[in-house]
Amino acid sequence: MKLKVEQIFRDKNTDKVYQIGDVIEVDEARGEELLANSLNLVSVVADEKPKKTTAKKTVKKS
Secondary structure, three states, X not given: OEEEEOOOEEOOOOOXXXXXXXXXXXXXXXXXXXXXXXXXXXXEOOOOOOOOOOOOOOOOOO
16 A cells, blocks of 8 residues: 655654655554554555657558
8 A cells, every 4th residue: 555644753663754745655453553643643655657659650552
């Protein structure tokens, strides 16, 4: 699960300090735990998959 840090916090599991704007990846259980926190530490990042572009074929007319 990808999360965006909204408030500076120290992760209780890793002791790492996260800054505002950091995007972190955590497992589902830890993500739910962080999202449930009343301090609004993080928000969910929507997974953006790049759109596939297809090249148009040009047909020569005889």
